[in-house]
Amino acid sequence: MKIIKDVIILALETSCDETAAAVVSNGRGVLSSVISSQIPIHRRFGGVVPEIASRRHVGQILPVIDQAVREAGVDLSRIDAVAATYGPGLAGALLVGIAAAKGLAFALGRPLIGVNHLEGHIYANFIEHPELEPPFVALVVSGGHTALLSVPEYNCFELLGSTWDDAAGEAFDKIARALSLPYPGGPEIEKLAVSGNPAAIVFPRAMKDEQFNFSFSGLKSAAVNYLHNARQTGAAVNKADVAASFQAAVIDMLSERAAAGIKACGARKIVLAGGVSANGKLREVMAATAKDLGASLYYPSPALCTDNAAMIGCRAYYLLRDGFINDLAINACPALSFVKT
Amino acid sequence: MKNSAGRLNVLILGIDTAASVCSLALYDGVRVLSECSADGGLTHSEKMMPQLQALLDSCAVLPCQLAGIAVSLGPGSFTGLRIGLSSAKTMAYALKIPIAGIATPLSLAWNLPLPGVWLSPLIDGQKGNVYQTVYEWRAGRMFEVEKTTLKSCGEALSFLAQSGRECVALGEYPGEPPGGWPKGVHPAPPYVRKPRAAVAAFLGYARIAAQDWDDPFTLEPYYMKKSEAEILWEKRRTNIVTCEE
Secondary structure, X not given: OXXXXXXXXXXXXXXXXXXXXXXXXXXXXXXXXXXXXXXXXXXXXXXXXXHHHHHHHHHXXXXXXXHHHHHHOOOHHHOOXXXXXXXXXXXXXXXXXXXXXXXXXXXXXXXXXXXXXXXXXXXXXXXXXXXXXXXXXXXXEOOOOEEEEEEEEOOEEEEEEEEOOOOHHHHHHHHHHHOOOOOOHHHHHHHHHOOOOOOOOOOOOOOOOOOOOEOOHHHHHHHHHHHHHHHHHOOOOOXXXXXXXXXXXXXXXXXXXXXXXXHHHOOOEEEEEOXXXXXXXXXXXXXXXXXXXXXXXXXXXXXXXXXXXXXXHHHHHHHHHOOOOEOOOOOOOOOOOOOOO | OEOOOOOEOOOEEEEEOOOOEEEEEEEOOOOEEEEEEEEOOOOHHHHXXXXXXXXXXXXXXXXXXXXXXXXXXXXXXXXXXXXXXXHHHXXXXXXXXXXXXXEHHHHHXXXXXXXXXXXXXXXXXXXXXXXXXXXXXXXXXXXXEEEEEEEEHHHHHHHHHOOOOOEEEEOOOOOOOOOOOOOOEEEOXXXXXXXXXXXXXXXXXXXXXXXXOEOOOOOOOOOOOOOXXXXXXXXXXXXXXXXXX
């Protein structure tokens, strides 16, 4: 008789302003997922302060790990591997999670798995949708990244295109700040846009000739200039119209490139990932785009769109399954992008 | 298990990543079983855990044989401190063993327990500043003469020069002073200048044996100052309040 044991992974995520730990069974079963958010701490600075984030991670890491282990109801000795995000992200913040994971892996005598945060975001979809499997096209949209990929199999990522300048989420945050909205700006713009007219202001859709790449800095400047000119001429600004028009421009660019990706790969599935994929309007437009092309759209629930460790545990499971483990010398890679494994 | 003096084994792992040197040691209450200090080269993040693996292997010790962890808490390099402490915390947690935080200046003073002189650890505090502490070793005990304070290098050295005492400067001070070392102030030789994990383990052993340990859940480095962003934010807020007044 063959006894198949569940593979249990303890995963950590500290790449930015969330200290998170999760216990994941066989890649897709989330036994626990604990997130300690620092958003209220950074709000008064209008963005994430790296030194404050790193300090907070050191204070939170063990309580968060302990809570995840207790909520999962597993003994530490039952953990088969320890995973941590090793990039991209803030160097000082990443180092706390990596050092903590190394300590656990060493003390428990278990393998260590370094996980690419962006790949983790894509894998959040596997947790949400048990039936989902590669191949698919993925659109990763977050505060730090905007990328379009083809994912033909579990440990293979082919980058189709990415942003030349700002990430979509970054543009959202900058315009939110220009509109005097609180940090983080993405959800605030979305809220304000509901009562605005998306056709009120025509903002540029950059790089129409590019098939898969993105650019948001021109759009960002156009929106900032619009507000600046209005202030100088004393013209009234309808903030809701600005938010709606700006959001529409971002979503247009994202959905156009995604459509091109689906067509080029002949994909039947398109997967959204990253913090901006929590945007309701983006989901709505992408659903229509997918439907037109006969593809199915997948995205995680809002809780799995933002940074969490469950997605890191899920990604780590498939790395472990194919023998991709790291030694104790692994370092933080703040500028890590998509790498072919 | 007994140690080399036949007493109950309390094998303590010492970790010091407060300065540029990554130092790890195993101490059993009588002997320093092994110590490894690597300065320069790879980052703490890259070298600390492989170095720990090699240290334990060299003594044929398994992680589960450790009885406690002593970790240097600073002040010092914020990143270095966080790397050492984060791994120390999770190891203590997973192995269910106590952790004891050690002040880096105290550890430095114990590098050179000599009577009759002032021992002054100077730790780089950035922007031409140092964290200065002054200790004196009398009758086998270390006394703090001056508590840890952030000051300019010049102020720290004149404080020692004006004491009229023979002083030994320890720690990672930023190079030779512009006007040379003042009369009566002597830099420690390189082999005792930097933090050593054997000292942290020695001090941690005493604390852990006395059941005076720290809570790994709440233990934090000694930052000694707020982040630049907080300092600026508070300055700006004070200015706004002053203007409104």
